[in-house]
Amino acid sequence: MENLGANIFPIVVVVLAVLLVVVVGVLTVGKGGGSRAWMIGGIIVLALLALGFGLWSYREWPTDVVVPVDEAPADAVVEMGDDSRFNPAQITIAVGDTVEWINPGRTFSHTVTADPRLANAPDIVEIPPGAEPFDSGRIPPGESYRHTFDVPGVYVYLCQTHTDEGMVGTVIVE
Ligand SMILES: [Cu+2]
Numbered sequence: 001m002e003n004l005g006a007n008i009f010p011i012v013v014v015v016l017a018v019l020l021v022v023v024v025g026v027l028t029v030g031k032g033g034g035s036r037a038w039m040i041g042g043i044i045v046l047a048l049l050a051l052g053f054g055l056w057s058y059r060e061w062p063t064d065v066v067v068p069v070d071e072a073p074a075d076a077v078v079e080m081g082d083d084s085r086f087n088p089a090q091i092t093i094a095v096g097d098t099v100e101w102i103n104p105g106r107t108f109s110h111t112v113t114a115d116p117r118l119a120n121a122p123d124i125v126e127i128p129p130g131a132e133p134f135d136s137g138r139i140p141p142g143e144s145y146r147h148t149f150d151v152p153g154v155y156v157y158l159c160q161t162h163t164d165e166g167m168v169g170t171v172i173v174e
Helices: 004-029 034-064
Strands: 076-080 090-093 098-102 144-148 153-158 168-173
Touching: 076 090
Parallel strands: 076 098, 090 168
Antiparallel strands: 098 144, 153 168
16 A cells, blocks of 8 residues: 555546446447447456556565565675686685675686585685585586585685686685
8 A cells, every 4th residue: 555656546447447438338329329339338348447457466566576585695795707716715704694606707617615525625625623515516607606604613615627726715704
């Protein structure tokens, strides 16, 4: 009921439709076209009613939309571009925060790998005791990956394909 225009709209449509039928009926009854004209008028009324309420519900609809959980902004964003760097290379977040890694590049895929069992350079990867290792898999241009950090400590992760170029990042969870 916050949008007065949207609520009045169907009433306006109905009033206009009734006026239209009366005008068409009055004009044609005199010429002997009686019941047929009223039938056409009735169909027009029903069509306009349907249109009016259709538009009405359409206009109301967007206010009821619930933003999907995935659309909630992350607490921190790290870019992985064609320069093969994590940018920023080091971030500090709070326990429970979600980090999103995005690939805004055009050419290279990257990974966010904090799992010593999967990393091609396991000695570089570091996760705090009690934390679950994680690995994004391949993130092509335009794609992204999210991870929520529930265990405090220092996480050192790498990109599997660009480790040799120094594509290593750090997340400090306080
Ligand atoms: Cu990479």
